Each structure stands twice: as structure tokens, then as C-alpha cells.
Amino acid sequence: MKGYIGKVLRIDLNNLTSSVESLNLLWAEKYIGGKGLAMKYIYEELPPKVDPLSPKNKMILMTGPLTGTAVPCSGKLTIAAKSPATNTILDCSIGGHIAGEIKYAGYDAIIIEGKAEKPVYLHIENSKVELKSAGNLWGKGTHETEFFLKATCGPEVKVLAIGPAGENMVPMACITSELYRQAGRGGIGAVMGSKNLKAIVVKGTNGVKVADPKQLTARAKEIMKKDTLSDDNLWAYTDGTPIIVELSNSTGVLPTRNFQQGTFDGFDKIHAEAVKAVRKDKKGCLSCGLGCGNYVNTGQSVVEGPEYETLSIGGSNCGIDDLEAIVEFNKLCDDLGLDTISTGNTIAFAMELTEKGIKDFNLKFGDVKGYLKATKNIANKETELALGVKGLSEKYGGKEFAMQVKGLEFPGYEPRGSWGMGLAYATSDRGACHTRAWPIADEAYGDMDPFTIEGKAELVVGLQHYNAAKFSTILCDFWALSLETVAELLTLVTGKQYTEKDLKIIGERIVNLARMFNIREGFDAKDDRLPQRIYKEALKTGATAEKLLPEEEFNKMLREYYQIRGWDSEGKPTGEKLDELAI
């Protein structure tokens, strides 16, 4: 198949060696690349019940057949491992230019295994692969690390790096690239830290060949102009994700004060217009005409961001309406190597524990100083907040308002104001996640009634298949395109005929494979649950006043979901389903 390089670079950190092997093309046919193919490698190569922070865990960097080509919005990289935050399978997605660079260097994937005795960084320049000492970089932030590596290896290299949070194996540690782009969730940075791998530096100068370059180039150009750069997608360019702040506030789904409310009085101080007022420039990922990145400078602090997730979870959810403080929080998280979603949630949870007198963390909603200090302390593991929401709730209580699923903290969407979103959180392969399915676009932000379970199971199943397929090609989730178009592009790239139906089947196969991994790790239906607050505590303000998601309704929706999926009542795929999907 064209579009693939056909090569995998394997790094053995135990022995500080590397080798090149063929990409498993049989798996590529069934799982494409990106999320799906990385998960297949993880599933096959990890023994069950591996400690995620042990040398036996592996980290897989996977590109897709579309990576590096002229297909718009194809600049993302999957990074997968077993998650130290959740013990589930974990795949993260990171933008910038690193994915293309890996492919131009001559690899579809990089598999990292073992653990280096001392801190190292991996330096790849096409076929030249070296592991070098990172002793001088250990303890440094991701920004200083990237600047140092660019000064050492050349300004054109692309870098993936962890900060102190990853080194300290904090379960909300992320991996950073180009200062402000993250593989954010599930503690992927902690996995990298556990391997004593500080950074990965890549320079690639080769090309990517596809089956029909003439036709692909022509079609990609046409699709970009007519489809990508249309009113359906241009919000990403004009505003970026901050546009969602006001949308969420208007529909009562803006997480506020640890999900105690769905509206925030100070929303207009942190919404898109406020961000645009301090925006200095725009930046996009490789091949993306949408360029969602807002480069802002508040005079005090500089960041590419803040994204909606940070404005909501690190803003309203902590009771913070000071944009300058949120920008500083964002920059701190990026530099220290922390996921803003999990960090913001943990601080918000500690604020509520303090407010309720359960445990005094000396943190108050709206307290900017305390919030910024807590962020630094989490990265340095100098506070129990580094346990994350689940860990804290197990130690001190407050489980009913510990906003997490399977150990992963909630993103910025209130499930009581979009019931399908609750199902999406409960059934996502890596815990509470908004990128496996985003039904809120059809519910609170769309035409469907948000306060019913009617049609939601089917909606979530469909979206999970759609996203799994899209994230495996790899395309960015901000581009709303049809699977028919994805299939057309994939066919021109690979030379293998793909249809919309094929992609739906592949999407379903990926969802089921991830489920099988999690079942192997001991997860079942009882883990597909939301915290009690969602079931029992009604919201008080705005469009979601008096609303909750009753537990019996949730359970009904979950049962229907299992049924549609062909899973048994324990949430396990049946033998027939696995046969049907050829897993």
C-alpha cells in the first residue's frame, strides 16, 4: 500500500539501541494508522496488567497514511501507551509539525520500550538514530529543553519533550511540542518520564509518495477551498476553540466551580472576544489551512492558547475570570508539562474539598495566587494534588463530586446539559474524554433535545466509529468532513479502495479492540459510570437550571449502547461481534 513508508523504528532504552523493521501491513489494512494501528501494536505487544510506569510499558508514536501529504488538516501524531492515570489503553493526539517530520525522516512509527539507566534524548535525522545524554536537561521545563535542543541539533528540528511533571511521573503529565502543542491526557508524559526519556528530536528531509499524486493534489486543493475553508469550519481560523465559551455558557454547559454550575458570571471576560483582544498572531499545524492556534500576549504572559478546555476547566471551573491568570496557568502547564484539563480539575476539586471543610488545601474558588502556586507544586510533586481527582477522592472523600471516569478528569462539557455527552464520557476508551465522541454538537449546540436519552446511544456509537476512523488516517477533529470524503482521500493516497462503509467498520473494530484491551485489564460495566453529582445534584442556573441526568435514565442509555454495540450486559463484546469485526 502506498502512503505508508513501510518502516517502524524501534528504540530499546534498556540497551540504548535502535532497529528498523517493516510496518505490519496486514494490521495497517485493518486499522489504517494513527489511533487504530497504535492500539493494535499496544494490544499485541503489551502483556496484560503491566505497570504503566514500568519499563515493560511501551510508548508508540504513530503517523497515518495521510500524514505529510497535501491532504488538509493531516498534521497530527498519535502517541499511545497504557495509561498511568487510568490503567486503560491510552492514545493521545498532538499537532504541530512533528508527525510530518517523522514520516519525512522515513518512518511510519516509532516504538519506544524499556528504560534508560540515565536521562537521555532520542535524536533522529533520517536514518541516523542516536541516544544522547539529557543529564543537563533533566529538571528543565519543556520550553528551555526545546530551545536548547534546537540550538544543539539545528533550528529546523522538531521536538517532543517532557517537563518536570513527566520526570516526576505525575499522572497528569503531558508531552509538549513547539512549546504549546500537547499530547495531553492520561499521563502520557509520565510514561515518557518513567523511561528516562527527556525528549525526541526529529529531522526528516525525505518525501512521502502516494498512489495517485496528481489526482490527490488536485482533489485535496479543491476540497480545501470548498470544504475545509467554509463557514462550517472557519470558526477554527477566526476564533479557535475559545468560541465555545459563550456557546457553552448560553446553553448551560460551561463547567463552573467544579461542575457545581453550568454558567459562569465572568464568562465574558474569558470568551473569544477577550482572547482575540490580546491575540498577536495565528499558527497552524502542518498542512492545516484552519490554523486554530491563537498566539496571545497579555503583557504579563505569552502563550499559544488558551484553548476552550483551558478557559473552561482552568477558568470557570476554578472560579477564575481573570484571562491573564488563565494565560499564565496555561503557560505554566505547557512548560512544566501538565495537562491543563486534569490539572484544572484537580485544583477545582481541592477548592471544593476545602470549601466543604472535608480537607483544607488552602485553596479557594477564584483564588489566582493559590491556583498558580498549586500548578507548580503539582508538577514538582510537592503536593498531594499530584494524585489527581480520583486519587484525592480515595484519600479524603468527596467521591460523589470527584469529576472523573476511570481516573481521567472531565473535559469542559457539563453532561447534565447534554445527556449523550455523559454516555460519551462513561464509555470512552481512556476515561472521561470529549474526543472519542462529541455529541454535544448535536445536543446543547445543535437541534437534538439535550435532556433526553432518546437516540443518544445510537448517536454516540456512530460518533465513536467516525472519530476512531478519522483519528487513524490521521485527520484533525476540528475539520468536520464526511467519511465519504475521508474514504476518497484515503483511496487516492493508498491505492486501496476505501468506502464510507469500510471506514465505519474499521472505526467499530478499533473501538472494540480498545474495549478488549480494557477488559483484559479488568474493566467492565461497573466502570462505565459517572460521579453521583451528575445523577443526583440539579444544576441551578441558566439553560440547565433544575437539570440532572437521572441514574436510571443513564443506565437505560448505557444498556441500549451495549445492545447496539453487540456487547453483553457486562459491557463485553460478544464472540459473534469479535468474529464479525475480524478481531
Add this chain to the structure above:
Amino acid sequence: MKLSLDISRCIGCKLCQIACSAEKEGVYQPTAARLQIEKIYTMQGLETKVAICTQCLDCVEVCPTEAIKYENGMLTYSEEECTGCNECADACPQGVIVVKADTVGICDSCGGSPECVNWCPHGALTFGCREGGGVG
């Protein structure tokens, strides 16, 4: 007639380079493009590094075989006449002449409708007689 880049409209997506390499080399390879534009973070902040053909004509000047010519406001290149001496690439102050096995790749403005410009999603790259040209 030459290329110009309006930095304030550039998002650093590199579609220009991808399009250039596809058009000229039939492969997607940004380093094989006849222009290089990158948005990059430095200690000073977000900067745009630009290398595009400014039609300074140094390449025309140094070419020993007249393989590179300047005609009707554009560069032309004849592979038959090129000896692969690479003197043009050495002379190019922008570093946008691509060195290949026995030949070179010159920005010939795609004959008047440059693919980099056609692809540029937000009109940052333009082609024409705009006064001054170059980067702004």
C-alpha cells in the same frame, strides 16, 4: 512579477511547500520545495522565517551555460543545458534553489500561476507586480 508574502496572513501550515514539491517533484516533500516558510518559536516569540525567490537574478548571472534565463518577468530553466554545476544554488542568497542529482530546481513561477500561491489558504502568498515584492 514575483512572489510576495504577507507575514500577518501566514499561519505556517507549509501547504505552499507541500504543493511546490508535489507540482515540481511529484512527491510531498517540503525540503524539496523552491521556497521555505516556517513559523517558529524563538526566545523572542513567534517568528516567521521566509525564503522565497526574489528574482535577484544572481542565478542567471552565474549560470555558465545560460540554462537559467529571465524572460517575461519569470525565470526559465532548461534541463538540457544545465550541467549540474550548482553554481546557481551556491549563489542564491535565499537558498531556494533545490540541488538534485544532475540538475537543479528553480522557482519558475510555475509559468505564471504558482501552485504555492494557489494553495495558500489565507492569501498570504501572492504573485504579481506589487511594488517592492518580497516579504512584508
Add this chain to the structure above:
Amino acid sequence: MKIFLRLCGPLERYGGHGINEISLQNSIKASQLLSELQIPSSLKVLIVVNGVKVTGDYNLQAGDIVVLFPPVSGG
């Protein structure tokens, strides 16, 4: 009667930036406002009036603050 209109993101192209005062001859439905602005009916626009989401059938009242959002995807 007068209403106030704000268009978000790419919708600005149908009526400009910021809050604009609009004079209407008589009360119309929100969906009619969209067609008067020449926003394509195929575009899924979210209509918020006075901070609350409404459908296209909503009858606009004098003094209403209307905010229109484009469809978003991905989160």
C-alpha cells in the same frame, strides 16, 4: 422595532463585527432574520437570544440581543 445583533466567528461576513443595531419593520421569526442576512439555510446556525438558545421559530421582540454562532466541531 430595534434589535441588537452579534455575529460570531465566520458569520461576521454576513453582517460585520461587534454589536449591530438592526431596525425591523415588524416582528419576524429568528429564521427570517437569518435569511435576510443571507446566511445559507444549509448552515447549522445556533441562535441565542438574551443569553438563551432559541429555535428559528422564535418571534423577535424589540430590544432583543441576538447572538448567532456557526457550527463547531471537535471540541
